Amino acid sequence: MKKIIYILLAAAGLAACWSCSKEEAPAVEQGITGEWHLETWNDNATGEDFDLYLELGADGSFNSFERIVTSVFVRYSGTYTATGGVITGTYSDGELWATYSYELSDGDKTLTLTSNGKEKDVHVFSRTDIPGEVRDAADALTKSGSAPAKFF
Amino acid sequence: MKYKNRFLTLAAVLLVSCSVEPLNEPAVTEEVQEQMSEKICNTSRNAIKGTLIAKFNEDAIPYIEEAASLATKSGGVATRSGILSVDEVFARLDVKSFERIFPAIDEFEENTRAAGLHRWYQVTFDESQNLDEAAKLLANIAEISTIQFSTPRYKTFSGEAIPLTETVPAPATKGIVKADFNDPDLYMQWHYINNADMAVSSEAKVGADINVVDVWKETGGDNSVIVAIVDEGVKYTHPDLAANMWTNPSPSEEYDNQDIHGWNFVDNCPISWDKKTTNAYGQESTDSGHGTHVAGTVAAVNNNGIGVAGVAGGTGKGDGVKLMSCQVFSAGMSSTDVSVSKAIKYAADHGAVILQCSYGSERSEVSSPREYKTHAPLEREALDYFMSPEYNRNKILDGGVAIYAAGNEGLSHSNFPGGYEDCISVTAIAPDFLPANYTNYGGGCNIAAPGGETSGHTGGEKAGILSTLVSEVNGGDYGYMQGTSMACPHVSGVAALGLSYALQHDIKLTREEFIAKLLTSVNDLESKLDGNKVSVGGMNLEEYKGKMGTGLIDAYQLIMQIEGTPCLKIGTDRLESVSLTQFFGAGAEYLTYTGVTVSDVDMDKLSMPTRPVMENGQLKIRCNRPGVAHIKVTAIAGGSKPGSETIMGGMVISKEFAVIARDNGASNGGWL
Numbered sequence: 001m002k003k004i005i006y007i008l009l010a011a012a013g014l015a016a017c018w019s020c021s022k023e024e025a026p027a028v029e030q031g032i033t034g035e036w037h038l039e040t041w042n043d044n045a046t047g048e049d050f051d052l053y054l055e056l057g058a059d060g061s062f063n064s065f066e067r068i069v070t071s072v073f074v075r076y077s078g079t080y081t082a083t084g085g086v087i088t089g090t091y092s093d094g095e096l097w098a099t100y101s102y103e104l105s106d107g108d109k110t111l112t113l114t115s116n117g118k119e120k121d122v123h124v125f126s127r128t129d130i131p132g133e134v135r136d137a138a139d140a141l142t143k144s145g146s147a148p149a150k151f152f
Numbered sequence: 153m154k155y156k157n158r159f160l161t162l163a164a165v166l167l168v169s170c171s172v173e174p175l176n177e178p179a180v181t182e183e184v185q186e187q188m189s190e191k192i193c194n195t196s197r198n199a200i201k202g203t204l205i206a207k208f209n210e211d212a213i214p215y216i217e218e219a220a221s222l223a224t225k226s227g228g229v230a231t232r233s234g235i236l237s238v239d240e241v242f243a244r245l246d247v248k249s250f251e252r253i254f255p256a257i258d259e260f261e262e263n264t265r266a267a268g269l270h271r272w273y274q275v276t277f278d279e280s281q282n283l284d285e286a287a288k289l290l291a292n293i294a295e296i297s298t299i300q301f302s303t304p305r306y307k308t309f310s311g312e313a314i315p316l317t318e319t320v321p322a323p324a325t326k327g328i329v330k331a332d333f334n335d336p337d338l339y340m341q342w343h344y345i346n347n348a349d350m351a352v353s354s355e356a357k358v359g360a361d362i363n364v365v366d367v368w369k370e371t372g373g374d375n376s377v378i379v380a381i382v383d384e385g386v387k388y389t390h391p392d393l394a395a396n397m398w399t400n401p402s403p404s405e406e407y408d409n410q411d412i413h414g415w416n417f418v419d420n421c422p423i424s425w426d427k428k429t430t431n432a433y434g435q436e437s438t439d440s441g442h443g444t445h446v447a448g449t450v451a452a453v454n455n456n457g458i459g460v461a462g463v464a465g466g467t468g469k470g471d472g473v474k475l476m477s478c479q480v481f482s483a484g485m486s487s488t489d490v491s492v493s494k495a496i497k498y499a500a501d502h503g504a505v506i507l508q509c510s511y512g513s514e515r516s517e518v519s520s521p522r523e524y525k526t527h528a529p530l531e532r533e534a535l536d537y538f539m540s541p542e543y544n545r546n547k548i549l550d551g552g553v554a555i556y557a558a559g560n561e562g563l564s565h566s567n568f569p570g571g572y573e574d575c576i577s578v579t580a581i582a583p584d585f586l587p588a589n590y591t592n593y594g595g596g597c598n599i600a601a602p603g604g605e606t607s608g609h610t611g612g613e614k615a616g617i618l619s620t621l622v623s624e625v626n627g628g629d630y631g632y633m634q635g636t637s638m639a640c641p642h643v644s645g646v647a648a649l650g651l652s653y654a655l656q657h658d659i660k661l662t663r664e665e666f667i668a669k670l671l672t673s674v675n676d677l678e679s680k681l682d683g684n685k686v687s688v689g690g691m692n693l694e695e696y697k698g699k700m701g702t703g704l705i706d707a708y709q710l711i712m713q714i715e716g717t718p719c720l721k722i723g724t725d726r727l728e729s730v731s732l733t734q735f736f737g738a739g740a741e742y743l744t745y746t747g748v749t750v751s752d753v754d755m756d757k758l759s760m761p762t763r764p765v766m767e768n769g770q771l772k773i774r775c776n777r778p779g780v781a782h783i784k785v786t787a788i789a790g791g792s793k794p795g796s797e798t799i800m801g802g803m804v805i806s807k808e809f810a811v812i813a814r815d816n817g818a819s820n821g822g823w824l
Contacts, residue, residue, distance in 0.1 A: 044780040049810035050719050052823055066823050068812070069734075071715040076822045095818040113824075119724060119778050121816050 026060030027081040031108045033058045036125035043122075053130045056080065062089055065130060065138045075138035087113065191291040192299045194527040198514055199301035200488055202279035204287055205253070205530055208271050212238075212295035216273070220251070238296070241289045245277040253490060253530065255406045260501040263543045269497065272530055274302075274490055300530055304486040305511045307383070308557035308567065308637045313441045313621055314606065314613040315628035316340075331365045333455040333468070337630060341460060341618050342583050343602035343642065353583045353609035359675065360585035361602060362642050364463060364707040367649055371711075372454055372467035374652035377548065378474045379450050379464075379506040379644055380414075380499030382492060384443030385423040386477035387622045388413045390629065392459040393444070396451045396466065398474035400502065414477030415498060417491040426624035427483040437484030441622040445633050446510050447475050448620030449641035450648065459630055460618055463645025463707070464652060473648040476504050480511065487511065493534035496554075500538040505546035505651060507538055507554040508644040509575075510637030512567030521596075522797040524568045531569060539574055541663070548651050551663040553670075555644045557636035564594035564699065565800050571596030573795035573803060576667070579700045580604070580639035581677065583615050586685045587696045591636055595800030598790035599671055599701040601646075603639030606632060608689075643705050646670070650710040659714055668805040671789040673710035674703030674737035701790045701802075703739035719810045720771075721817070724778055729770045735807040736787055741769030744792040745785060746804065754781035758813050775813035784808040 038052040039045065046052065051073070053065040062080045067073045080089030082102060089097040098121075100113040108127070115121030208216060212235055219234030229249045232239045242250065253272040254264055264270050277286065283301060291299045316337065331338060331345065338344070342352045346361040378398050388397040403409040410422045428438040454461045455468025466472030478495035480487040492511065499507055518524045525532055537543045541550035556570030558577045570577030577596050580588040580603025587593060588605045604616035616632030623629050647670055654661055661669070677700050685691040717735070722728040733740045745766035755763070759776035764783060766772070771785070788794050790802030817823055 042779055049780060049782075050812065054824075064822065064824065067716065067718075068823060069718050069721050069821060071712045071718050074821075076820075089824065091818060091820055091822055093820055095820045095822065097818065097822075097824040098816045100824075115816050117816060119815055121778065121814070 026058070026079075027083045028056070028058060028060050029082050030058060031104050032056055032082045032087070032102065032111065034127055035130045036111055037128035037130075038123055039126050040124045041122070042120055053128070053134055054125060055130060056082070065134050073134050073138040075135075189291075191297065192287050192301075193529055194301050194303065196283045196287070196301045199283055199303055201283060202281065203274060203276045203302050203490075204283070204290060205298075205300040205302055205490065206273050206275055206290055206296050207298035207300075207529070208273060209295050209297050210268075210271065213271060235293075235295055237293050238290075241293060242275070244289065245275070245281055245286055247275055247277050249276045250274075253494060254497050254534075257404050257406050257501075259402070259404075263501070263537075264497075267533070267537050267540070267543055269533060269537060271297075272493075272533075298529060300489075300528070302488050302490055303513060303528070304488055305480065305492050305513055306486050307440070307442050307481060308510050308512050308559050308635055308640075313445065313626045313631050313633050314616065315621060315626050315631040316618060317628075331368060331461070333368065333461055334457050335452075335454060335459055335461045336457070337459055337618060338461045340614060342615075343604070343617055344461060344463070346583060350610065351614060352611040353615045355584035355609065356611075356615075357583070357585040360581060360583055360704070362463065362646055362705050362707050363675070363709070364646070364649070367653075367707045367711050368454070368467065371649060371653045371656055372469075372471055373451060373464040373473040373649060374471065374655050375474060376655055377464070377506070377648050377651050378476055378502070378504040378546065379508050379648050380476045380478045380495070380502075380504035381443055381447045381450070382478045382480055382495050382499070382507060382509045382511065383446050384439050384441070384481040385416060385425040385479040386414070386447040386475060387425040387441075387444045387620075388423065388477060390444060390448075390620050390622075392452045392456070392620050392629070393447055393475065395453045395456070395470065396462070396472040396475055398476040398502075411498075413475075414479065415495075416479040416482060417494045417498070418480060418482040418485075418487065423477050423479050424482060425622050429483040429485065439481070439483060439622065439625050441626045441631070442510070442633070442637065443477065443479065443481070444622050445617075445619045445631075446508060446637060446641045447477070449617065449638065450508060450645040451475050452620050460620065462619075463642060464648040473645075473652060476502065489513075489528055489531045493531045496531070496534040496538050500540075500544045500552060503545045503547070504538075505544070505548050505552050506644050506647050507535075507552055508641055509554065509569070510557040510635070510640045512557065512559050512570060518568050518571075519565075520798050520800060521571065521573055521795055524572050525797075528568070532572065535569060535572065535575065539663070548655060549661065549663045549666055553647060553663065553667060555640055555647065557640040558597045559592035560590040560635050560637075561592060562590055563592045564695070566592055566594070566596030568596075571795075571800050573801070576643065576671070576803070577701075577790070578636060578640040578643045580634075580636045581700075581704060583609065584685070585677070585680055585704075586693065587681075587691070587700055588634065588636075588639075589685075589689075589691060590634070591639075591700075593696050593699040595791060596795065596802075597699065597701045598803055599643060599674065599705055600677055600703065601639040601642035601705045603636050604632065604634035606634045643670075646673075646705050646707045646710055649707055650714055653711050654714050657715070661714070667803070668789075668807060669713040670705075670710060671702050671803065671805055672735065672737040672740075672787075672807070673706050673713055674701075674739055675706050675709075676738035676742075677703045678739050678742040698742065698792060702743065703737050706737070709737060717807070717809050719780075719812045720783075721812045721814065722773060722775065723815050724775050724813050725815075727772060727774045729767075729772055731770055732785065732807075735785070735809055743769065744788045744802075745769075746788060746794065747784075747786040749784040749786075750781060754783075757781060758811070773811065775811070778814045779812075781811050781813070782808060783811050
């Protein structure tokens with residue numbers, strides 16, 4: 001009987017800890033949150049060939065709206081952390097981002113992500129509201145990390 | 153009775169030949185004879201009796217026009233040219249009429265003259281005259297540069313119209329239609345939505361359709377897009393077509409102000425669709441409903457609660473594309489190069505961007521593009537006018553797009569004009585995702601579409617194409633037909649939908665870009681061409697490999713391609729082999745590629761050690777540095793050789809896209 005009581009107490013303790021950790025503030029530097037538009041990647045201007053908007057929520061969730069390997073914008077979503085100048089994330093299907101160092105500049109209006117990998121991988125974002133038509137187009141083909149929807 | 157008729161015919165011929173003075177060989181030198189034969193561009197075999205087509209030199213035109221003006225002012229028909237040498241021959245031929253093929257209409261005359269089409273005249277005389285001798289006489293005249301025998305044109309449909317009798321789904325019908333439209337007979341239009349329905353065919357395959365349903369959620373058409381139906385007259389009062397008929401904003405005096413929805417270029421009168429004639433032998437012939445059927449496939453009114461759906465027939469809000477009836481067949485008779493050329497030019501002058509042509513010339517008349525160009529210059533010049541950015545008055549593309557049926561003789565090449573390298577030629581598939589048993593294939597064929605197969609399937613006629621018909625001649629408003637004639641309007645409809653989408657999203661495209669997108673918006677057909685097709689007596693499918701065009705037209709893919717060109721993402725520091733299905737459709741690996749171009753600057757930017765190449769249908773590329781480069785790949789749409797003067801090949805198309813070389817990024821496609 002005692003054993004059962006100990007087990008129940010231990011379980012209750014674990015549950016309490018788990019709920020505590022759930023309620024912890026997400027590991028996100030508040031200056032980085034908001035809506036961003038990728039202006040350049042490795043000095044290549046976006047727009048005509050490819051385009052990307054990033055929405056970083058204060059609650060640690062993200063949405064990215066990408067027109068890169070598809071003709072129209074596709075939305076990816078998941079969670080991220082951004083502390084101590086390092087940002088990384090996980091797509092909702094469990095796929096991981098690469099790890100980037102980040103830097104805010106121009107009064108937090110410019111965000112620069114640089115890959116910590118061997119190749120040059122520099123992204124310069126500007127703080128920009130994501131256009132409604134981008135959200136609408138992407139919502140028609142919402143992605144959660146699975147293979148691209150019906151394109152070809 | 154048969155022999156009596158033959159006797160009467162012979163007697164009539166003898167009588168006529170006795171009553172008309174026979175033409176003698178003109179006395180000419182060898183040099184002149186050579187010039188004459190160069191001027192006569194085709195042969196009299198199968199030519200239409202009692203008429204010749206002549207193209208005059210520019211210098212002669214003022215005299216001819218003055219003589220024509222005098223004749224018409226006096227209320228008569230011109231029978232003389234005002235040029236002595238010409239009129240001497242006309243007198244010998246006892247010419248009954250001499251008139252410009254393309255009428256002088258103020259609004260279009262500047263373009264007509266700039267294109268040189270005002271120099272074409274038709275000469276008519278008694279049918280008993282020897283055509284070859286008449287041609288030689290005219291070819292001997294310095295003021296004439298070209299003499300063409302007028303030749304027939306035929307509808308490219310196979311069999312007959314079978315009226316729709318059922319109005320409720322048969323027991324075996326799955327009845328699964330995922331479209332939002334309420335057209336009650338849409339469930340039997342497997343060519344739009346193929347659910348492998350047993351009521352159509354036990355061999356039917358899911359996806360053997362034009363994949364249009366999701367496109368209809370985005371667009372059903374646009375009133376600004378005009379499709380000219382060069383065919384029998386379209387029944388413009390049909391309840392499922394009337395709302396989508398083009399209405400001429402300014403009818404011409406030349407047509408007695410009666411060219412409201414188009415014109416009948418056969419009888420030079422308003423459009424008809426239920427005409428009957430009886431020939432000298434008492435045989436009756438009648439319109440078949442062909443033009444109305446074709447028109448319904450392009451744009452029967454959608455979501456109107458009646459009948460069938462059309463590919464670009466709108467969404468029920470008056471937003472379908474517009475159908476212009478350019479009538480070149482009447483009363484079951486064949487057409488002529490003169491009628492179709494007039495119709496083609498009319499379409500260009502009145503703003504049609506798509507020329508829907510389910511007709512062709514006789515199969516043995518020409519066998520190469522060069523022969524077509526030299527043998528049928530009148531029609532070719534009219535087509536060039538239609539496709540020209542200078543003359544076609546549509547406001548959507550820089551020139552029109554001419555789409556033709558490949559033909560139904562089971563030949564290993566397209567009929568003409570479809571085989572002309574600037575025209576799109578359409579082959580036909582059945583609901584089993586395989587070539588239809590009648591379709592032409594091979595040289596000159598560019599793309600496939602559902603054309604139906606009304607025999608050899610468990611559903612009988614239901615394996616045909618269901619569309620609008622003419623109740624007066626077909627016994628019902630709707631019914632089935634089969635043929636490349638029926639495949640062709642699917643491509644025209646999809647093209648019209650694509651242009652509607654581009655217009656509505658303010659996307660500008662050149663004609664060349666649009667054709668490249670259209671011909672690469674396809675599902676794979678090639679991988680299905682193994683073994684035999686058992687349903688129709690064991691067709692050897694191997695024979696069709698590489699010969700049905702780029703693949704089966706796919707409306708959804710076209711919309712995606714019009715929306716934008718995706719990038720090709722590859723890794724760095726390794727040789728990548730990439731399939732180009734995103735750019736050349738699902739049949740990409742089977743296409744013949746003729747070149748890959750990348751600038752030296754871009755090669756240096758991405759540190760490419762060698763130029764990218766296409767091998768076995770895949771792009772081989774290595775980039776040693778991350779970045780973005782632009783690459784252009786050229787392929788042949790239809791067949792393995794590009795069309796040339798002597799070869800009936802495919803259309804050369806190019807796609808330009810960005811290559812992003814980068815190792816980072818998630819395997820699910822996400823950038824970060």
